[in-house]
Amino acid sequence: MKVASFSVRATMAQSVRWKRAAEAEGHASVGTWLAEAVDAHLEHRTRAGKPLPLFWSRGRFRVRLENGTAPELSGWVARPFGLYHGTQAGPVPHGSTKCHTLVYLPDARPVATFRYARHCKSLASELARLWVRWGGSEPTEDPAPLLQRFQREEA
Amino acid sequence: MTALRTVTVKATDWQRACWEAEGKRLGVSRGAFMAWAADMAIGFREAYNKVTEEHDREMHPEKYKAL
Numbered sequence: 001m002k003v004a005s006f007s008v009r010a011t012m013a014q015s016v017r018w019k020r021a022a023e024a025e026g027h028a029s030v031g032t033w034l035a036e037a038v039d040a041h042l043e044h045r046t047r048a049g050k051p052l053p054l055f056w057s058r059g060r061f062r063v064r065l066e067n068g069t070a071p072e073l074s075g076w077v078a079r080p081f082g083l084y085h086g087t088q089a090g091p092v093p094h095g096s097t098k099c100h101t102l103v104y105l106p107d108a109r110p111v112a113t114f115r116y117a118r119h120c121k122s123l124a125s126e127l128a129r130l131w132v133r134w135g136g137s138e139p140t141e142d143p144a145p146l147l148q149r150f151q152r153e154e155a
Numbered sequence: 156m157t158a159l160r161t162v163t164v165k166a167t168d169w170q171r172a173c174w175e176a177e178g179k180r181l182g183v184s185r186g187a188f189m190a191w192a193a194d195m196a197i198g199f200r201e202a203y204n205k206v207t208e209e210h211d212r213e214m215h216p217e218k219y220k221a222l
Contacts, residue, residue: 002167002168003165003166003167004165004166004167004168004171005163005164005165005166006163006164006166006171007161007162007163007164007186008161008162008164008186008189008190009159009160009161009162009186009190010159010160010161010162010190011158011159011160012158012159012160014160014190014193014194015160015162017194017197018162018193018197021193021196021197021200029163030162031162031163031164031165032165033193034162034164034189034193035164035165035166035170037192037193037196038170038174038188038189038192038193039170039173040196041192041195041196042173042174042177045177052173052176053176053177053179053180054176055175055176055179055180078172078176079168079169079172080169080172128173
């Protein structure tokens, strides 16, 4: 699993409080305690049943299409999801065709196609909530009922 | 000016993305959100300990008489 380091700035008082809490809870460093505390906060939100908010920005990503090719397409990205204007057969050139496809980026797999981008984003938030519960890995449970609910709602 | 310290955190891409998204939702940076969540965690823990002790004092006053 890829792990990266970064820094969080804190006041002296915060730093002292965090160090004391980390020691009390048996953590070897303040960093590991901080990561656990933030994850616990998010898990609490997840358990409250709220979809996880995702931040979408423009980006390019690879998609495995129905014809077996895997071109790089441009669209919107909120890892681990992407979304592009088009179907699972390929991107739709500029026009009024309403088709947006949600993609699971780690294996470039299209998840579902909807008329509106907002439905893709909403499904991504729901899936992210489920997957946070599974420690960030794809759950072994079948996401089909969730997909079917979204497709019914859209219809 | 308040003295600042930096804390190094190791995290997976998934954790970073989740923390970033939550920070955006609250309109702050990832680091500011983490600092806030850490302070909240300590606040909740202290409140929990205080209420638990108060409850214990009410239920078992004999334990605290000698103190």
